[in-house]
Amino acid sequence: MSTPLLSLEDVSVRFPVGGRRHVTAVDGVSLELCEGETLGLIGESGSGKSTVARAAMGLVPISGGTVRWRGEDVSGFGAKERRGFSQAVQMVFQDPHSALDPRRTILQSVREPLDVMKRGERQDREQIAVKALEDVGLSTQMLSRYPHQLSGGQKQRANIARALVTNPQVLVCDESVAALDVALQAEILNLLQDLKAEYELTVLFISHDLSVVGYVADRISVMYLGNIVENATTESLVGRSLHPYSEALLSAQPLVHDSSAERRIVLKGDIPSPVSPPPGCRFNTRCQFAQEGCREEKPALLPVLPGHSSACLRVEELYGERRGKGAA
Amino acid sequence: MTVVTTRAQTATTRRRAGRLSVWVSYAILAVVLIVVVFAGVIAPHAPNTQDLDRILLPMSGAHPLGTDDLGRDVLSRMLHGTRVSVLAALLAVAIAVVIGLPLGIAAGWLGGWTDAIVMRIVDAVMSFPAIVLAIGITATMGPNIITAMTAVGIVLSPSILRLARAQTMAIRSETYIEAAKSFGARGLRRMVVTHVVPNIIQPILVQIAVLMGFALIAEASLSFLQLGVQPPTSSWGAVLSRSYTFLDQAPMQIFIPGLAIAATVFAFNILGDEIQRLLDPKRK
Amino acid sequence: MRIFRVVGTCLLSAVPTLILATLIVFLLQRLIPGDPAVAIAGDYATPENLARIREELGLDQPLVMQYLSWIGNAFTGDLGTSFQTGESITALVLQRLPVTLVLTTMALVVAVVIGLPAGVWAAQKVDTPFDRFLTTAATAGIAIPNFWLGMMLIIVFALTLGWFPGPGGVSLQSDPAQALRGLVLPALALGLVGGAEICRQVRSAMVESLSTDYVRTHRAKGLTNRSIVWKHALKNSSLPLATIIGLQVSRLIGGAVVVEAVFGISGIGSLAVEATNQRDYGVIQAVVFVAALIVLLTNLIVDVSYRLLDPRIS
Numbered sequence: 001m002s003t004p005l006l007s008l009e010d011v012s013v014r015f016p017v018g019g020r021r022h023v024t025a026v027d028g029v030s031l032e033l034c035e036g037e038t039l040g041l042i043g044e045s046g047s048g049k050s051t052v053a054r055a056a057m058g059l060v061p062i063s064g065g066t067v068r069w070r071g072e073d074v075s076g077f078g079a080k081e082r083r084g085f086s087q088a089v090q091m092v093f094q095d096p097h098s099a100l101d102p103r104r105t106i107l108q109s110v111r112e113p114l115d116v117m118k119r120g121e122r123q124d125r126e127q128i129a130v131k132a133l134e135d136v137g138l139s140t141q142m143l144s145r146y147p148h149q150l151s152g153g154q155k156q157r158a159n160i161a162r163a164l165v166t167n168p169q170v171l172v173c174d175e176s177v178a179a180l181d182v183a184l185q186a187e188i189l190n191l192l193q194d195l196k197a198e199y200e201l202t203v204l205f206i207s208h209d210l211s212v213v214g215y216v217a218d219r220i221s222v223m224y225l226g227n228i229v230e231n232a233t234t235e236s237l238v239g240r241s242l243h244p245y246s247e248a249l250l251s252a253q254p255l256v257h258d259s260s261a262e263r264r265i266v267l268k269g270d271i272p273s274p275v276s277p278p279p280g281c282r283f284n285t286r287c288q289f290a291q292e293g294c295r296e297e298k299p300a301l302l303p304v305l306p307g308h309s310s311a312c313l314r315v316e317e318l319y320g321e322r323r324g325k326g327a328a
Numbered sequence: 329m330t331v332v333t334t335r336a337q338t339a340t341t342r343r344r345a346g347r348l349s350v351w352v353s354y355a356i357l358a359v360v361l362i363v364v365v366f367a368g369v370i371a372p373h374a375p376n377t378q379d380l381d382r383i384l385l386p387m388s389g390a391h392p393l394g395t396d397d398l399g400r401d402v403l404s405r406m407l408h409g410t411r412v413s414v415l416a417a418l419l420a421v422a423i424a425v426v427i428g429l430p431l432g433i434a435a436g437w438l439g440g441w442t443d444a445i446v447m448r449i450v451d452a453v454m455s456f457p458a459i460v461l462a463i464g465i466t467a468t469m470g471p472n473i474i475t476a477m478t479a480v481g482i483v484l485s486p487s488i489l490r491l492a493r494a495q496t497m498a499i500r501s502e503t504y505i506e507a508a509k510s511f512g513a514r515g516l517r518r519m520v521v522t523h524v525v526p527n528i529i530q531p532i533l534v535q536i537a538v539l540m541g542f543a544l545i546a547e548a549s550l551s552f553l554q555l556g557v558q559p560p561t562s563s564w565g566a567v568l569s570r571s572y573t574f575l576d577q578a579p580m581q582i583f584i585p586g587l588a589i590a591a592t593v594f595a596f597n598i599l600g601d602e603i604q605r606l607l608d609p610k611r612k
Numbered sequence: 613m614r615i616f617r618v619v620g621t622c623l624l625s626a627v628p629t630l631i632l633a634t635l636i637v638f639l640l641q642r643l644i645p646g647d648p649a650v651a652i653a654g655d656y657a658t659p660e661n662l663a664r665i666r667e668e669l670g671l672d673q674p675l676v677m678q679y680l681s682w683i684g685n686a687f688t689g690d691l692g693t694s695f696q697t698g699e700s701i702t703a704l705v706l707q708r709l710p711v712t713l714v715l716t717t718m719a720l721v722v723a724v725v726i727g728l729p730a731g732v733w734a735a736q737k738v739d740t741p742f743d744r745f746l747t748t749a750a751t752a753g754i755a756i757p758n759f760w761l762g763m764m765l766i767i768v769f770a771l772t773l774g775w776f777p778g779p780g781g782v783s784l785q786s787d788p789a790q791a792l793r794g795l796v797l798p799a800l801a802l803g804l805v806g807g808a809e810i811c812r813q814v815r816s817a818m819v820e821s822l823s824t825d826y827v828r829t830h831r832a833k834g835l836t837n838r839s840i841v842w843k844h845a846l847k848n849s850s851l852p853l854a855t856i857i858g859l860q861v862s863r864l865i866g867g868a869v870v871v872e873a874v875f876g877i878s879g880i881g882s883l884a885v886e887a888t889n890q891r892d893y894g895v896i897q898a899v900v901f902v903a904a905l906i907v908l909l910t911n912l913i914v915d916v917s918y919r920l921l922d923p924r925i926s
Binding site for chain 3: 451452459461465467470471554555568572579591593
Binding site: 057059082083086087090091093094095098099100101102103104109112113116117159162166 | 502503504506507508509510511512513518522523526527
């Protein structure tokens with residue numbers, strides 16, 4: 001396999017929370033984003049998935065690990081390489097409304113990345129911005145409007161257009177459809193699929209919604225409390241999940257849930273606070289299969305099947321049978 | 329049904345009442361502006377010409393507001409004084425903005441130590457009653473209107489500073505700021521000038537209108553205490569100060585300057601309320 | 613013993629502000645144009661005189677030392693000596709302070725008695741013609757310069773009706789009853805304007821408080837309007853109220869300085885004005901310092917009551 005476009009190696013992010021205490025939002029996460037694929041990152045709110053995206057983009061300082069762009073450590077980048085990296089990796093944010101400056105026109109907002117990077121003449125920049133707006137399906141009438149004059153869907157299109165003007169290779173979509181209603185979600189998801197083909201994009205798609213991720217992603221990583229607990233192709237994850245948490249997510253999805261699945265898993269309680277995570281396996285407080293060992297030893301993310309890894313101490317006991325199915 | 333009608337009626341009355349005070353205020357401000365610009369043309373007499381044969385005259389055709397104890401025409405002194413008072417207030421507000429706006433944005437944007445230090449100083453300045461500190465500064469540096477209004481500007485600056493800081497802090501956590509960072513926007517010009525300033529300027533305008541009122545009253549107070557404009561220059565406060573010495577002989581000469589101050593300050597406050605109302609997102 | 617801990621915390625957090633405030637007062641002296649000694653002694657002072665003043669002010673010492681000795685003296689109650697009269701400035705201030713405090717207190721009572729019910733009333737009838745009228749009246753009230761209002765009150769109630777004494781009151785120490793009568797008009801002049809301010813601020817605090825779900829729940833429970841407004845909503849906005857009143861004390865002290873001049877009351881305001889005319893810098897400095905102390909003390913009380921009132925702040 002060739003070098004991944006963007007990779008995270010054992011990345012941790014810690015935030016201070018008053019006094020000397022810290023919260024570890026992301027705890028030793030590794031991800032690889034290969035050219036042309038769509039990687040889905042899924043987890044509940046508070047699982048650290050958005051922080052992973054921000055760490056990858058350099059928007060939050062990382063306290064451990066390495067972010068690599070085409071194999072090179074991002075932290076060693078000079079100003080010029082930094083700018084190249086910013087150009088190549090763009091982000092579409094969750095709330096389409098607050099991601100646009102209310103005092104700037106749509107054209108001004110969409111053009112801004114090019115202005116910041118001081119690329120070419122003003123007129124060329126404007127032309128690129130207009131083209132991007134056309135590509136996302138916004139008519140030229142919208143150019144001189146302000147965000148509050150647009151609908152939620154139109155605003156998110158403008159956000160996507162802004163992410164496209166630098167002609168990026170990677171698009172990070174952080175809950176990009178979560179704030180929209182279902183009909184609009186489908187519209188925007190289809191738009192993203194089209195744009196992916198047209199702009200030859202690699203996509204990191206972050207969502208709490210498995211049905212959305214399952215629709216767009218080639219591979220899926222499941223996050224829980226700052227850790228990645230399962231990593232697999234979409235097909236493999238949906239077909240034969242090898243982690244109780246993923247299973248719980250799957251069984252909560254009426255559309256994706258396979259009725260032939262042997263177990264229905266219901267999560268108890270809320271996600272624990274990352275300020276004081278439970279010892280051992282982070283999921284043990286809510287896992288119905290948790291045993292004594294789960295409260296002592298933290299399971300590593302290990303390959304179980306080709307291209308499918310899981311972080312569960314009891315993976316053999318619980319999923320041995322499925323594993324056999326996969327291997328066969 | 330009755331309820332609905334009552335509500336609708338109430339809303340109409342309110343709109344009319346609201347409109348009325350707003351239009352009155354605009355009219356007052358327009359008059360003040362005209363006087364500031366054309367004081368020399370409008371005034372029937374020179375403001376400082378004394379005529380000791382005609383002191384403390386009552387209101388008449390020749391002297392609509394009468395004459396003071398030096399025989400000067402009070403109306404002319406009022407009109408010229410309007411220019412001095414308004415320009416003095418503008419100076420104070422300009423100083424408050426020049427000090428408060430950049431420091432407030434810096435404290436809000438940078439946070440951390442910068443914020444802690446700036447806010448400590450603001451707390452300290454605000455622990456003085458504004459007019460007392462202004463008097464202290466002016467009395468020490470020597471009474472004159474520029475010093476006095478600079479001092480007023482300094483004591484008013486915390487209100488602009490605190491507002492700018494709070495607004496900037498709110499904007500700092502907006503997603504569009506993070507978005508700008510995500511495509512590499514850095515630095516003062518790109519972030520503060522492009523994103524912060526346009527987004528905080530409207531509430532600042534409201535505050536400026538309110539501060540104009542404060543500054544006008546401060547000018548009148550300091551000039552009344554003879555710490556502001558120095559004789560023979562006229563201002564609203566100076567006219568009041570002079571008239572006060574013959575309070576029992578010509579009470580109307582107290583009335584008009586005070587009314588002018590009150591009306592103008594009122595108009596600025598209503599203007600502030602009106603800008604605020606227009607800004608209210610719930611209105612739309 | 614929560615109260616001791618609360619007071620302790622508040623005192624501790626007030627210390628840096630106090631130190632910075634004293635620094636500002638001290639630096640006032642540096643604003644004297646030219647040589648302070650010459651400014652104090654006048655242009656025709658003898659060299660011996662100048663040297664004496666320099667030594668007394670500690671002007672020959674480094675700035676830090678000057679500050680430390682000044683602040684040390686100030687907190688042991690020694691604010692220096694007046695260069696015009698040779699009297700102790702502390703004694704001067706203490707002699708003038710009571711009447712200013714009485715005036716400010718009376719004005720505060722007037723302001724609260726007018727402003728609080730008016731604000732609560734307007735908030736209850738929010739967006740009605742009545743509210744509009746009251747709000748506009750309050751806006752007009754704020755716009756009135758308090759010292760001018762004082763003059764108008766003199767013209768009407770002292771010169772025309774003769775109900776109250778005119779300017780030039782009696783000292784508080786010699787004839788308290790007569791002196792208090794003389795303070796009624798100035799207290800009204802200050803308090804009416806202050807009341808207008810309080811009215812506007814209370815109204816917006818109460819409008820917010822009355823629109824909370826908490827109040828709506830009480831309404832749904834069928835509590836009387838009276839009990840909702842005066843017991844629950846008012847209690848809920850006690851924090852903004854404390855701030856409003858704290859702020860008003862600072863405003864009234866400032867206003868008192870000017871109003872004292874109008875009514876010829878010999879409080880610290882008049883003291884500052886006299887000192888200005890005589891270029892008695894030490895006295896000016898002392899008045900500014902004392903005014904700040906009063907405000908800081910008020911803020912401290914507000915801060916303590918905040919923490920005692922609100923269980924969320926500990």
